[in-house]
Amino acid sequence: MKPFVAFxxxxxxxxxxxxxxKQTVFIxxxxxxxxxxxxxxxxxxxxxxxxxxxxLYAYSERRFPTFFAAPDExxxxxxxxxxxxxxxxxxxxxxxxxxxxxxxxxxxxxxxxLPMVIVLIQRLGPATGTxxxxxxxxLNVIYxxxxxxxxxxxxxxxxxxxxxxxxxKALQMAVDLRTPVVLLTSKEEVMTYKSFDLSLLNEIKPVxxxxxxxxxxxxxxxxxxxxxxxxLPVTETGHQVRYTASTHDKTGIIQNTTPDALANSTxxxxxxxxxxxxxxxxxxxxxxxxxxxxxxxxxxxxxxADAVKAWRSEGKKASLLVMKTLSPxxxxxxxxxxxxxxxxxAEENLDGELRRIMFGQGDQARITGVNKIGQMIEPGEIIKxxxxxx
Amino acid sequence: MxxxxxxxxxxxxxxxxxxxTIAKNTEKALEKIGLKPLDVILVTDIGCHGIIDKSFNTHTxxxxxxxxxxxxxxxxxxxxxxxxxxxxxxxxxxATIGMQHIIDAAHNGFNMTVVIHxxxxxxxTGGQPSEYTPYGFKTPTKPxxxxxxxYDICKIVAAAGAPYVRRILAIGDISGALxxxxxxxxxxxxxxxxxxxxxxxKSNPEMKLAKVVxxxxxxxxxxxxxxxxxxxxxxxxxxxSLLDAVPVIPAQAGIPLQKEMRIMFCGSAGEGVQVAxxxxxxxxxxxxxxxxxxxxxxVTVGVGFSAAEVILSSGEINxxxxxxxxxxxxxSQEGLDYGRKAAGRMKAGKIFLDASLEPPVTGxxxxxxxxxxxxxxxxxxxxGMFYFVNSSGVFPLDVMKEAFNANKIAKKVDxxxxxxxx
Numbered sequence: 001m002k003p004f005v006a007f008x009x010x011x012x013x014x015x016x017x018x019x020x021x022k023q024t025v026f027i028x029x030x031x032x033x034x035x036x037x038x039x040x041x042x043x044x045x046x047x048x049x050x051x052x053x054x055x056l057y058a059y060s061e062r063r064f065p066t067f068f069a070a071p072d073e074x075x076x077x078x079x080x081x082x083x084x085x086x087x088x089x090x091x092x093x094x095x096x097x098x099x100x101x102x103x104x105x106x107x108x109x110x111x112x113x114l115p116m117v118i119v120l121i122q123r124l125g126p127a128t129g130t131x132x133x134x135x136x137x138x139l140n141v142i143y144x145x146x147x148x149x150x151x152x153x154x155x156x157x158x159x160x161x162x163x164x165x166x167x168x169k170a171l172q173m174a175v176d177l178r179t180p181v182v183l184l185t186s187k188e189e190v191m192t193y194k195s196f197d198l199s200l201l202n203e204i205k206p207v208x209x210x211x212x213x214x215x216x217x218x219x220x221x222x223x224x225x226x227x228x229x230x231x232l233p234v235t236e237t238g239h240q241v242r243y244t245a246s247t248h249d250k251t252g253i254i255q256n257t258t259p260d261a262l263a264n265s266t267x268x269x270x271x272x273x274x275x276x277x278x279x280x281x282x283x284x285x286x287x288x289x290x291x292x293x294x295x296x297x298x299x300x301x302x303x304x305a306d307a308v309k310a311w312r313s314e315g316k317k318a319s320l321l322v323m324k325t326l327s328p329x330x331x332x333x334x335x336x337x338x339x340x341x342x343x344x345x346a347e348e349n350l351d352g353e354l355r356r357i358m359f360g361q362g363d364q365a366r367i368t369g370v371n372k373i374g375q376m377i378e379p380g381e382i383i384k385x386x387x388x389x390x
Numbered sequence: 391m392x393x394x395x396x397x398x399x400x401x402x403x404x405x406x407x408x409x410x411t412i413a414k415n416t417e418k419a420l421e422k423i424g425l426k427p428l429d430v431i432l433v434t435d436i437g438c439h440g441i442i443d444k445s446f447n448t449h450t451x452x453x454x455x456x457x458x459x460x461x462x463x464x465x466x467x468x469x470x471x472x473x474x475x476x477x478x479x480x481x482x483x484x485a486t487i488g489m490q491h492i493i494d495a496a497h498n499g500f501n502m503t504v505v506i507h508x509x510x511x512x513x514x515t516g517g518q519p520s521e522y523t524p525y526g527f528k529t530p531t532k533p534x535x536x537x538x539x540x541y542d543i544c545k546i547v548a549a550a551g552a553p554y555v556r557r558i559l560a561i562g563d564i565s566g567a568l569x570x571x572x573x574x575x576x577x578x579x580x581x582x583x584x585x586x587x588x589x590x591x592k593s594n595p596e597m598k599l600a601k602v603v604x605x606x607x608x609x610x611x612x613x614x615x616x617x618x619x620x621x622x623x624x625x626x627x628x629x630x631s632l633l634d635a636v637p638v639i640p641a642q643a644g645i646p647l648q649k650e651m652r653i654m655f656c657g658s659a660g661e662g663v664q665v666a667x668x669x670x671x672x673x674x675x676x677x678x679x680x681x682x683x684x685x686x687x688x689v690t691v692g693v694g695f696s697a698a699e700v701i702l703s704s705g706e707i708n709x710x711x712x713x714x715x716x717x718x719x720x721x722s723q724e725g726l727d728y729g730r731k732a733a734g735r736m737k738a739g740k741i742f743l744d745a746s747l748e749p750p751v752t753g754x755x756x757x758x759x760x761x762x763x764x765x766x767x768x769x770x771x772x773x774g775m776f777y778f779v780n781s782s783g784v785f786p787l788d789v790m791k792e793a794f795n796a797n798k799i800a801k802k803v804d805x806x807x808x809x810x811x812x
Contacts, residue, residue, distance in 0.1 A: 031633070066624060242451070
């Protein structure tokens with residue numbers, strides 16, 4: 001193993017960890033997610049307890065510079081938003097029942113253009129469902145979070161290294177694009193312990209953030225070239241700062257459906273879609289000559305990897321696309337799909353949420369879903385779907 | 391910057407609306423206590439009062455219906471400078487839907503002043519009654535008058551620990567009362583009583599504000615006046631990395647496994663199942679293997695079954711879902727009941743079963759051993775763990791012993807008692 005030195009940003013002090021050779025630990029991904037977010041510069045965790053987010057809550061209480069136990073999930077998002085207006089970078093972790101309560105407030109933060117990361121740990125629904133059973137059932141909820149057809153950014157982890165590398169990316173996206181970002185995972189991903197080599201962890205740099213420094217009066221929602229407005233906190237002493245959840249124009253003052261105000265609302269979607277390629281993450285294992293593409297994300301990546309390995313060991317061909325930027329769906333993913341005659345999408349929910357989002361409700365002969373609830377999809381079940389196209 | 395709190399956009403309220411009184415007196419009160427506009431963050435709710443932000447030269451934050459107090463609490467807790475002032479405006483509708491937030495902000499003692507514009511109904515949506523509509527007070531959708539008493543929010547927040555609480559009428563110069571509240575550290579609340587000119591006055595032409603309030607039993611007085619310290623958010627610096635707390639496991643080259651091995655522990659809560667499974671995994675890592683472990687138990691973690699699945703492998707482990715185990719260690723009836731299906735799927739392998747239990751239907755070989763009897767129920771899982779390692783030869787027993795002794799459990803439980811029974 002090649003020795004290397006990682007610079008670790010820990011509040012104001014810079015520590016140097018020398019990571020030599022293999023450093024095997026037995027660890028869960030909740031720990032990796034929490035630590036990586038703090039190193040990236042997230043400084044406030046606000047949470048209401050919910051299984052299976054308990055480990056993240058517990059670790060955050062130990063690790064975040066500021067930790068608040070909120071009395072409910074609506075308060076959680078409101079406190080986070082308040083913190084964000086003062087320049088902090090807040091994080092929470094929840095599961096569907098909590099996320100459902102947060103939805104109106106996520107709309108507010110999106111409209112106010114406040115950066116934050118919401119770690120959504122999926123469990124079996126509907127409703128309270130089974131708190132201790134994993135699932136991949138919340139993608140539709142993420143797509144339906146915002147009223148009006150606006151995209152809410154969502155990044156999904158698919159392995160332990162993602163749990164270290166992608167939370168900082170989600171935070172940077174939240175800061176760069178001034179938006180809430182959902183970091184999607186599931187019970188089995190964040191509560192299962194695994195042997196893991198810490199020496200392989202990449203260095204994490206704190207996210208960069210440049211506030212408005214112009215001399216002319218600050219316009220809270222006047223966009224830069226990349227369609228994102230420059231940020232100023234409400235602690236500002238030289239400029240008036242306004243945050244508004246209602247339809248507003250560049251000044252941050254409530255408007256009716258004026259052209260300026262509607263242009264501002266439209267910009268909220270455009271700033272995400274036009275900058276998406278900077279936050280596009282996936283693992284694309286392309287096999288030359290393969291006619292079938294297996295698509296998956298999150299927890300089902302484990303079974304998909306084993307299925308593809310077994311499939312190829314028999315001399316058969318298939319490519320594997322693990323999607324990590326799940327919302328909005330990038331053109332790249334559709335371009336990849338065009339290369340194949342057949343597509344299999346494996347995800348742990350009743351009827352294929354990602355499949356329906358990408359390819360609609362109609363009968364798709366060349367698209368097969370592998371779906372299941374209450375239990376992780378097994379490699380053999382994916383292999384059966386691959387066989388159907390042989 | 392302009393030193394005036396109210397700009398020349400004008401105030402947006404209906405003629406005769408006391409929201410104008412509150413806005414003008416807020417400016418006067420802030421001037422009295424010597425604040426500048428950009429020292430102030432005005433957080434507003436949804437409702438007629440909420441369209442005021444365009445008229446103020448302060449920082450403004452305009453959020454959702456009922457949530458302004460929680461939003462303002464977040465703003466307040468995020469501030470570093472004690473010289474900043476957070477003021478939250480909301481109506482009686484917002485104070486109805488968001489009452490918990492008000493109680494909670496008072497309970498936490500956040501530095502903020504909440505000004506409730508209580509005009510006794512929902513003015514923006516047609517004059518529906520709120521929970522603050524007084525008994526007998528008529529509204530367009532309740533022409534017979536409200537049939538219940540209004541909330542006394544002042545008593546409620548005082549009971550929640552608010553140090554300064556006051557109810558006033560929106561008549562005349564109220565800047566002194568507002569200034570008193572604005573100048574206090576910690577949480578303060580002023581409930582300003584009004585009658586909506588568009589719906590309240592028209593529905594109750596004979597009623598005067600002071601009389602309505604008096605008849606409601608709501609005292610226009612200082613309800614709480616106690617000393618309070620300014621709230622300070624805890625900012626912890628230099629906290630240790632979470633990775634520092636995870637011990638690096640000394641791994642040594644071992645005998646590779648031909649294929650992944652899945653071991654399922656099935657026992658009862660409080661009988662060491664989860665710790666034993668973790669110890670087995672850690673011992674596997676010491677022996678040069680990759681390992682995973684996940685637990686299953688009811689939400690009431692202190693009672694009922696407790697199960698854990700461990701995977702050991704010489705290569706990377708991808709799939710951690712439940713498939714047919716190669717080995718099971720079953721140490722209690724609850725564990726057996728939970729693991730019966732998995733046992734039924736086994737066509738080979740071994741089940742190490744407590745001698746007190748009826749063997750399940752399975753294709754696996756049953757190995758019976760009195761785990762509970764020999765080492766007590768509390769240690770049965772540890773016994774099962776050692777028994778499995780010894781029987782399967784997955785790695786040397788000494789490695790299991792080292793892993794056990796390196797864990798804090800060794801301070802309470804002696805590994806020797808298990809080894810001598812093998």
